Amino acid sequence: MTALPQAELLERMRAGEIGALARIISIVENERPGFEPLLRGLYALPARSNAIGFTGPPGAGKSTLINAVIRCLRQRGKTVGIIAVDPSSPITGGAILGDRIRMGEHVKDDGVFARSLGSRGHLGGVSRATRRIVDLLRRSCLDVVIVETVGTGQSEVEIAKIADVKLVVNAPGLGDDIQAIKAGILEIADIMVVNKSDLPAAASTKRHLEMMLMLRAANRDVPVLATSPLRNEGIEALVDTAESLLASRIPLDSASNRADIRNMIAEHVANTARRRLGLDGDPALAAQIDALCDAFAVGELGMNEITARALRLLA
Amino acid sequence: MQEKPIIRILLAKPGLCTHETGVKLLAAGLRDSGMEVIYTGVFQEKDNIARVALQEDVDVVGLSYLNGGHVALTKGVIGALQEVGRGDIPVIVGGIIPKADIEPLHAIGVAGVYGPGTAIPDIAEDIRRIVREASAAPALAP
């Protein structure tokens, strides 16, 4: 494909051209030449939809559940975009992206667009580009955007920044002890899902999660829903709950547009700071950072002062 | 800011063969060579392969066969890719390929053919070359 002018690409994406959407994702993911005007053009558009995040341990059945949720959303006349992130090898950078295996029944459906991403060395299960790509899908021609990420430590918190409604998917036997309920996961969940509810241990997993939520998230009302994509049970109720949460959430207006841009910038600032504070070139800056480190180590400067000075150095 | 772009490859098994071991080994090997491998399972129809290639914007499509029909099936996939406007994506073929099929595969536009016993690192190297050459070639109008 030839390179197309950004504006035309965006227009074709908004009109529903799959090839244009796919190409824009690649440009944004790889920060290819021209990605900046593309992002600018993108964020000039209001979002058309919000994102539902599915996170949880490997094998909890996230992809299978998403497949069933897509079926339900399609029956309700909604078009759906899916971003499925799988971990990249920290050593080779390679990844096997296999979430599509479970979603094959929708491949012929023009109302469903799916894209697989590698986490590409980013901490947790979410790639640096994930937020931008989700924002992109929310501005394309799709009614609902779904993001799948493996729940590994960091990523629960990251998904919280990306998705408007967060589902934490659990499965019987995968995490019945307290250790397995990672810190942070109860705090970010808008809906707790006990998937594979056809399995005998599901009822006790559900009780266990309800108790944990009562103890830890007392002032929040987090529904615990049982689902079995295998038996097609609990899917309608899950979609109802997610849709009503979405409706009560972020309105799609210019204020939320600004919030999207602010989040995107915050992430970029954090990444840039991390890179420049790390082992990146500029010996003069490195020496000044070293001095800050030493000042902190001997207790000369506190954390807030160090941060303020580091930010000034980077400015 | 990606120093070296990560190659994205769609691995698919057209036709009716259910043996996944070979293609899964290839997937793991290519991942270990630093590629992102999109795998969609067995029994893939040509149109589905093309639709996935389009959505995933892959750099190359790899087809794996164990029991015959290579030339006709591959021709079908190449046609389906053209139909969705992505005839520019190179197609490679691996598996148990009879010698007699290699020439016809090249003739219908297959960029690489890898018979049994081709080491995965060699396949990976060749894929890199193919992707490099494809992106350097004058692109077709979309």
Ligand SMILES: Nc1nc2c(ncn2[C@@H]2O[C@H](COP(=O)(O)OP(=O)(O)OP(=O)(O)O)[C@@H](O)[C@H]2O)c(=O)[nH]1
């Ligand atoms: N019994 C039962 N098994 C299920 C159900 N849903 C999914 N599974 C099985 O759980 C396994 C994992 O399913 P996936 O959907 O791939 O799980 P995942 O959470 O997406 O996995 P990763 O993407 O690898 O983290 C598969 O073998 C599914 O067949 C269910 O409702 N009941």
Ligand SMILES: [Mg+2]
């Ligand atoms: Mg999955």
